Amino acid sequence: LAKTTQPISMDSYEGQEVNITCSHNNIATNDYITWYQQFPSQGPRFIIQGYKTKVTNEVASLFIPADRKSSTLSLPRVSLSDTAVYYCLVGPSLNTGTASKLTFGTGTRLQVTL
Amino acid sequence: GAVVSQHPSWVICKSGTSVKIECRSLDFQATTMFWYRQFPKQSLMLMATSNEGSKATYEQGVEKDKFLINHASLTLSTLTVTSAHPEDSSFYICSASGGAPGRTDTQYFGPGTRLTVL
Numbered sequence: 358l359a360k361t362t363q364p365i366s367m368d369s370y371e372g373q374e375v376n377i378t379c380s381h382n383n384i385a386t387n388d389y390i391t392w393y394q395q396f397p398s399q400g401p402r403f404i405i406q407g408y409k410t411k412v413t414n415e416v417a418s419l420f421i422p423a424d425r426k427s428s429t430l431s432l433p434r435v436s437l438s439d440t441a442v443y444y445c446l447v448g449p450s451l452n453t454g455t456a457s458k459l460t461f462g463t464g465t466r467l468q469v470t471l
Numbered sequence: 472g473a474v475v476s477q478h479p480s481w482v483i484c485k486s487g488t489s490v491k492i493e494c495r496s497l498d499f500q501a502t503t504m505f506w507y508r509q510f511p512k513q514s515l516m517l518m519a520t521s522n523e524g525s526k527a528t529y530e531q532g533v534e535k536d537k538f539l540i541n542h543a544s545l546t547l548s549t550l551t552v553t554s555a556h557p558e559d560s561s562f563y564i565c566s567a568s569g570g571a572p573g574r575t576d577t578q579y580f581g582p583g584t585r586l587t588v589l
Binding site: 444 | 473475505520581582585
């Protein structure tokens with residue numbers, strides 16, 4: 358399973374854009390990159406998923422360079438309610454027909470203040 | 472879409488008793504469900520993978536006789552902690568995959584169950 362490396366923590370002020378970068382040097386050809394958000398005492402919430410280049414949805418953007426060895430989650434204009442732990446995971450895999458295991462790293466603890 | 476529920480949300484039990492936790496996919500059929508455990512300030516640790524109608528696959532170090540997993544239907548999986556002890560106190564989270572809107576093998580997580588063993 359591909360291992361990911363993220364900063365342990367980040368601080369931001371409300372209204373700023375936050376970019377969290379994740380390294381996944383041994384990502385396999387079939388692997389997707391998935392980001393989850395977790396609040397205390399809650400299950401992780403799916404944020405965004407991508408394979409290459411850029412993906413954008415209503416809450417975030419995901420930038421993936423051509424070599425796919427890293428990815429950056431971009432949160433535009435964060436608010437206090439975005440304070441959470443953000444996990445970058447490699448998986449699931451393409452076209453497997455079944456769900457593949459996810460290995461959670463330490464995640465990035467984002468603290469947003471006024 | 473892609474809603475996963477867990478019941479109960481929290482449970483307190485005496486040492487030596489068994490506790491059952493349910494995980495349901497509410498708006499999609501889950502061919503695969505996963506069970507995780509999370510201790511305070513730590514990341515999620517995968518305990519087991521279960522496919523509907525077959526035996527669960529446990530991760531190394533997880534006692535299959537202590538953590539019984541049943542995935543009897545495409546919308547329900549249960550985790551039973553047998554003869555619970557205080558060290559089993561943790562936050563148990565399930566995820567479900569298969570058939571949800573978007574990618575069919577993306578995992579969607581339940582809200583978690585807080586187990587406290589006295």
